[in-house]
Amino acid sequence: xxxxxxxxxxxxxxxxxxxxxxxxxxxxxxxxxxxxxxxxxxxxxxxxxxxxxxxxxxxxxxxxxxxxxxxxxxxxxxxxxxxxxxxxxxxxxxxxxxxxxxxxxxxxxxxxxxxxxxxxxxxxxxxxxxxxxxxxxxxxxxxxxxxxxxxxxxxx
Numbered sequence: 001x002x003x004x005x006x007x008x009x010x011x012x013x014x015x016x017x018x019x020x021x022x023x024x025x026x027x028x029x030x031x032x033x034x035x036x037x038x039x040x041x042x043x044x045x046x047x048x049x050x051x052x053x054x055x056x057x058x059x060x061x062x063x064x065x066x067x068x069x070x071x072x073x074x075x076x077x078x079x080x081x082x083x084x085x086x087x088x089x090x091x092x093x094x095x096x097x098x099x100x101x102x103x104x105x106x107x108x109x110x111x112x113x114x115x116x117x118x119x120x121x122x123x124x125x126x127x128x129x130x131x132x133x134x135x136x137x138x139x140x141x142x143x144x145x146x147x148x149x150x151x152x153x154x155x156x
Contacts, residue, residue, distance in 0.1 A: 004046075006045060012048055015049055026055060032051050054068070058071075062097070063096075071093070
């Protein structure tokens with residue numbers, strides 16, 4: 001027996017391991033598409049299974065839904081994403097992930113000696129900004145901004 005060309009929302013949920021409510025959310029955000037039957041029931045093409053898998057993996061590594069949406073919009077509609085498609089998407093996300101990893105490492109390394117807010121060693125805290133000296137460099141958490149990020153922010 002040939003597999004069904006279209007799947008119900010329940011079938012997609014069961015096959016993908018994603019709750020029906022999450023599928024509805026993805027649909028509302030434009031990440032996946034369905035069409036309605038004459039009885040107003042959702043039907044999904046089989047390609048949605050791979051698209052949901054991409055969404056789940058991307059979310060697991062911290063890619064925002066907006067970025068995921070942009071990436072999925074670049075793929076041909078109705079066609080199951082291929083290995084080549086995944087390579088293009090993951091390569092595009094790699095620089096952003098590398099940047100996030102570097103920021104997290106910097107944060108981790110800066111907190112090594114930290115014992116939390118209300119710190120007993122406030123004078124030695126590497127995150128402390130005595131007399132707001134970093135305000136000259138811009139807004140936000142300046143110690144967490146990597147040098148290449150600062151250059152990008154300043155338009156260099």
